[in-house]
Amino acid sequence: xxxxxxxxxxxxxxxxxxxxxxxxxxxxxxxxxxxxxxxxxxxxxxxxxxxxxxxxxxxxxxxxxxxxxxxxxxxxxxxxxxxxxxxxxxxxxxxxxxxxxxxxxxxxxxxxxxxxxxxxxxxxxxxxxxxxxxxxxxxxxxxxxxxxxxxxxxxxxxxxxxxxxxxxxxxxxxxxxxxxxxxxxxxxxxxxxxxxxxxxxxxxxxxxxxxxxxxxxxxxxxxxxxxxxxxxxxx
Amino acid sequence: xxxxxxxxxxxxxxxxxxxxxxxxxxxxxxxxxxxxxxxxxxxxxxxxxxxxxxxxxxxxxxxxxxxxxxxxxxxxxxxxxxxxxxxxxxxxxxxxxxxxxxxxxxxxxxxxxxxxxxxxxxxxxxxxxxxxxxxxxxxxxxxxxxxxxxxxxxxxxxxxxxxxxxxxxxxxxxxxxxxxxxxxxxxxxxxxxxxxxxxxxxxxxxxxxxxxxxxxxxxxxxxxxxxxxxxxxxxxxxxxxxxxxxxxxxxxxxxxxxxxxxxxxxxxxxxxxxxxxxxxxxxxxxxxxxxxxxxxxxxxxxxxxxxxxxxxxxxxxxxxxxxxxxxxxxxxxxxxxxxxx
Numbered sequence: 026x027x028x029x030x031x032x033x034x035x036x037x038x039x040x041x042x043x044x045x046x047x048x049x050x051x052x053x054x055x056x057x058x059x060x061x062x063x064x065x066x067x068x069x070x071x072x073x074x075x076x077x078x079x080x081x082x083x084x085x086x087x088x089x090x091x092x093x094x095x096x097x098x099x100x101x102x103x104x105x106x107x108x109x110x111x112x113x114x115x116x117x118x119x120x121x122x123x124x125x126x127x128x129x130x131x132x133x134x135x136x137x138x139x140x141x142x143x144x145x146x147x148x149x150x151x152x153x154x155x156x157x158x159x160x161x162x163x164x165x166x167x168x169x170x171x172x173x174x175x176x177x178x179x180x181x182x183x184x185x186x187x188x189x190x191x192x193x194x195x196x197x198x199x200x201x202x203x204x205x206x207x208x209x210x211x212x213x214x215x216x217x218x219x220x221x222x223x224x225x226x227x228x229x230x231x232x233x234x235x236x237x238x239x240x241x242x243x244x245x246x247x248x249x250x251x252x253x254x255x256x257x258x259x260x
Numbered sequence: 261x262x263x264x265x266x267x268x269x270x271x272x273x274x275x276x277x278x279x280x281x282x283x284x285x286x287x288x289x290x291x292x293x294x295x296x297x298x299x300x301x302x303x304x305x306x307x308x309x310x311x312x313x314x315x316x317x318x319x320x321x322x323x324x325x326x327x328x329x330x331x332x333x334x335x336x337x338x339x340x341x342x343x344x345x346x347x348x349x350x351x352x353x354x355x356x357x358x359x360x361x362x363x364x365x366x367x368x369x370x371x372x373x374x375x376x377x378x379x380x381x382x383x384x385x386x387x388x389x390x391x392x393x394x395x396x397x398x399x400x401x402x403x404x405x406x407x408x409x410x411x412x413x414x415x416x417x418x419x420x421x422x423x424x425x426x427x428x429x430x431x432x433x434x435x436x437x438x439x440x441x442x443x444x445x446x447x448x449x450x451x452x453x454x455x456x457x458x459x460x461x462x463x464x465x466x467x468x469x470x471x472x473x474x475x476x477x478x479x480x481x482x483x484x485x486x487x488x489x490x491x492x493x494x495x496x497x498x499x500x501x502x503x504x505x506x507x508x509x510x511x512x513x514x515x516x517x518x519x520x521x522x523x524x525x526x527x528x529x530x531x532x533x534x535x536x537x538x539x540x541x542x543x544x545x546x547x548x549x550x551x552x553x554x555x556x557x558x559x560x561x562x563x564x565x566x567x568x569x570x571x572x573x574x575x576x577x578x579x580x581x582x583x584x585x586x587x588x589x590x591x592x593x594x595x596x597x598x599x600x601x
Contacts, residue, residue, distance in 0.1 A: 092367060116367050120360045
């Protein structure tokens with residue numbers, strides 16, 4: 026982290042007290058594809074658009090929603106390659122936590138470790154902040170949890186959140202639709218409706234991705250067939 | 261211009277700084293603390309569908325049994341398990357570490373782990389420590405390429421074998437394997453083929469006998485003989501037919517044979533090697549399913565206090581002195597009438 030020539034940080038304060046690089050990173054996130062997450066009473070669902078740059082891209086090989094541990098999944102908005110680096114680091118940290126404490130890492134701990142990494146890159150020499158915001162969904166002994174981590178390294182627990190291009194519309198929609206005692210299936214329907222709101226073109230099982238975790242504590246990404254079923258229910 | 265101080269894990273390897281001090285201490289007569297070794301019998305064998313691993317459960321610290329029921333079969337991946345002999349801490353740490361690495365690899369590749377991957381990770385770690393990590397392992401598992409069984413030695417060399425034993429009880433266990441392995445565990449395809457060959461032979465012999473015997477005088481006798489033989493052959497072929505139909509049954513037999521053989525080998529180690537003892541753990545790994553049979557056999561039950569109780573006569577224990585202290589009466593005992601009703 027930081028060559029000898031760049032032992033000074035590239036993220037420096039502006040006179041008004043802002044870290045401009047982080048603001049720019051948030052702009053990068055804001056121009057990324059929409060993704061959202063909803064915490065239900067018995068689980069969490071995260072979803073994202075999967076718009077590929079061309080019809081020639083093999084869509085089966087692209088998976089935006091990733092697993093960090095068997096009970097924690099993550100989706101991003103922003104720069105894909107940056108998210109890969111973070112997911113890899115987080116997976117390693119989860120393993121190290123297990124090796125040290127012989128306990129599967131709680132969601133809050135993993136979020137904190139990930140956020141720490143993102144913060145380090147705003148204060149190290151020669152590196153730039155990550156151009157992604159992450160939505161981390163998990164289910165552990167404290168129940169279902171949904172966290173959003175920003176390029177600055179700050180994180181919050183959300184009941185429902187959205188990020189990316191259509192964030193303001195999506196958040197308004199979610200504010201109206203969200204209820205505390207939502208079941209997981211309802212949450213999936215709401216997520217689909219929210220994605221549909223700002224979707225350019227026809228929504229289908231090929232251009233969105235949904236991941237969910239329920240009381241069985243196993244995070245899984247839905248197959249296109251399952252997404253079709255949910256879409257049919259929503260219609 | 262802050263450079264983030266990232267907490268790097270300590271660099272690996274041994275630091276030999278204190279060796280001189282230790283030498284000086286031993287010269288002065290202070291003994292180095294001992295470490296827990298597992299005097300062990302661990303075995304593995306490949307059978308029809310997969311791999312069976314077995315281990316005893318005694319952990320020793322010199323002449324003392326430190327743990328009567330420890331687990332020597334370690335988890336590496338859902339389809340790969342590893343038995344460990346040598347220093348208990350080394351086997352645990354090294355298998356934990358490789359299990360962790362395999363999990364990360366599975367996340368990255370989104371595929372089931374292969375036995376050869378675990379093997380290479382283990383051997384390169386052990387080799388880099390030049391034998392100072394005293395872990396002798398029997399690694400077995402089933403992956404897309406089939407069932408595999410390997411042994412790993414503390415210096416980092418490996419063997420790939422159909423049946424293997426390690427630990428202080430390895431000779432006792434190997435004696436059992438070498439004498440019984442082939443018999444118990446030919447795969448059922450072989451069994452069927454052999455049976456077919458035998459029946460062919462029997463069939464040919466009978467038809468030859470029928471052809472050669474004279475028709476006229478021996479007519480009735482020959483008929484009787486051939487009818488009996490024919491019945492024999494019929495019953496044989498129906499058996500073969502049954503065998504073909506109940507292929508599953510034969511496979512079950514091979515698995516039970518395998519578990520029994522492993523149990524025998526471990527018991528041989530338990531009873532004939534002083535470093536091994538207590539119970540038998542077995543782990544059966546097949547494609548898609550793993551059965552961890554913890555304490556599959558308990559050949560050394562602990563006999564606790566007899567339920568009948570013990571009675572000791574006076575005089576068993578020598579009485580050195582007697583002192584009687586009367587307790588102060590706190591309550592007055594009032595003589596009651598006997599209870600009526």
